[in-house]
Amino acid sequence: MKVAIDLFGTTFQNPVLLAAGTCGFGRELSDVVDLDALGGFVTKSVTLEPRHGNPAPRVTEFGGGMMNSIGLANPGLARTRTEKLPWIRDNIHRAHVFVSVAGHSVEEFLDLVAGLDDADGFLGFELNLSCPNDTRRGGAPFALDPPLVAEIVSGARARTERPLLAKLAPNDLDVSKTARVAVDAGADGLTLVNTLPGLLLDPGGAPELGAGQGGVSGPALLPIGLRAVSSARAATHVPLVGLGGVGGAADAVAYARAGASLVGIGTASFADPRAGERVARDLRAWRPRSGIASWSDLQPPVPDPEVEALDRPAQTAERRTGEETAAWRR
Numbered sequence: 001m002k003v004a005i006d007l008f009g010t011t012f013q014n015p016v017l018l019a020a021g022t023c024g025f026g027r028e029l030s031d032v033v034d035l036d037a038l039g040g041f042v043t044k045s046v047t048l049e050p051r052h053g054n055p056a057p058r059v060t061e062f063g064g065g066m067m068n069s070i071g072l073a074n075p076g077l078a079r080t081r082t083e084k085l086p087w088i089r090d091n092i093h094r095a096h097v098f099v100s101v102a103g104h105s106v107e108e109f110l111d112l113v114a115g116l117d118d119a120d121g122f123l124g125f126e127l128n129l130s131c132p133n134d135t136r137r138g139g140a141p142f143a144l145d146p147p148l149v150a151e152i153v154s155g156a157r158a159r160t161e162r163p164l165l166a167k168l169a170p171n172d173l174d175v176s177k178t179a180r181v182a183v184d185a186g187a188d189g190l191t192l193v194n195t196l197p198g199l200l201l202d203p204g205g206a207p208e209l210g211a212g213q214g215g216v217s218g219p220a221l222l223p224i225g226l227r228a229v230s231s232a233r234a235a236t237h238v239p240l241v242g243l244g245g246v247g248g249a250a251d252a253v254a255y256a257r258a259g260a261s262l263v264g265i266g267t268a269s270f271a272d273p274r275a276g277e278r279v280a281r282d283l284r285a286w287r288p289r290s291g292i293a294s295w296s297d298l299q300p301p302v303p304d305p306e307v308e309a310l311d312r313p314a315q316t317a318e319r320r321t322g323e324e325t326a327a328w329r330r
């Protein structure tokens with residue numbers, strides 16, 4: 001099957017990305033993984049200041065996958081600019097890179113986008129609106145608060161012309177609405193899903209993770225991610241990055257069937273660091289049913305933005321400026 005796909009004004013040689021937080025800034029994996037064989041990767045989420053993250057242990061396993069509470073450990077904006085992005089610029093040639101950013105407030109998100117926008121080495125931003133391990137906000141992700149989603153995405157949109165992805169949460173019962181809010185505010189694409197809040201206890205009743213709760217990832221997330229992608233596909237026209245539980249090419253194909261243009265791989269890389277390359281290779285070797293020649297052919301039809309606009313709930317319309325509202329009511 002042909003696996004190259006044109007998106008965001010460029011060509012991805014295949015649809016496989018390594019997920020945010022599971023491949024550092026590329027360099028950490030570059031001895032073991034041929035990053036340029038991938039469609040791309042998303043960096044560890046960057047915050048304004050360097051962060052040491054949450055207390056150990058930060059990662060644990062269970063039957064359905066793993067749970068982590070890394071707490072956004074990262075080098076901060078300044079070192080990302082001076083060390084991480086220059087390495088990516090000089091060493092990554094075919095894979096596309098999205099820089100993930102995470103703020104504790106709207107302003108922090110906007111300062112991160114403004115502070116990184118003119119650096120070299122990356123294609124676009126992924127706004128991590130859905131981290132369940134941010135203790136400063138009590139684990140409440142921005143993605144579950146649509147007005148804040150609108151504020152962050154529209155503010156980021158005003159600060160960059162690069163492709164802008166909004167990463168949404170798996171525990172969003174109305175993910176179609178959040179998806180629409182993010183797209184109306186200017187997101188070029190959506191990434192679904194982040195980890196799901198969870199808790200594992202040892203036989204003595206003590207949490208297995210140093211921070212107590214954590215984010216569930218791996219196979220248990222597959223049906224949850226597929227549902228979120230499918231709901232977002234029905235509600236919006238933008239490209240979707242589907243992830244959660246992808247372990248092999250069949251899972252990636254399921255995400256494409258649900259509406260994803262790209263797929264992310266996180267937890268699977270911990271057992272097999274070359275899982276991304278394997279999935280990309282297996283997709284290329286995939287023999288689809290007749291009538292399907294390429295990865296893009298697997299995807300369901302994308303809704304017409306005109307029809308989508310007419311169908312929009314009033315609440316979304318109220319958040320637009322008067323001029324914009326008048327335009328889509330015409």
Ligand SMILES: Cc1cc2nc3c(=O)[nH]c(=O)nc-3n(C[C@H](O)[C@H](O)[C@H](O)COP(=O)(O)O)c2cc1C
Nearest residue numbers: 019020021045068128193194217218244245266267
């Ligand atoms: C150890 C670990 C660290 C992660 N760090 C981040 C992060 O910094 N930013 C982010 O948006 N998502 C982060 N994630 C979430 C992943 O990007 C992905 O959304 C999630 O793990 C689901 O995909 P998977 O089932 O393939 O792992 C992290 C996940 C893991 C397992």
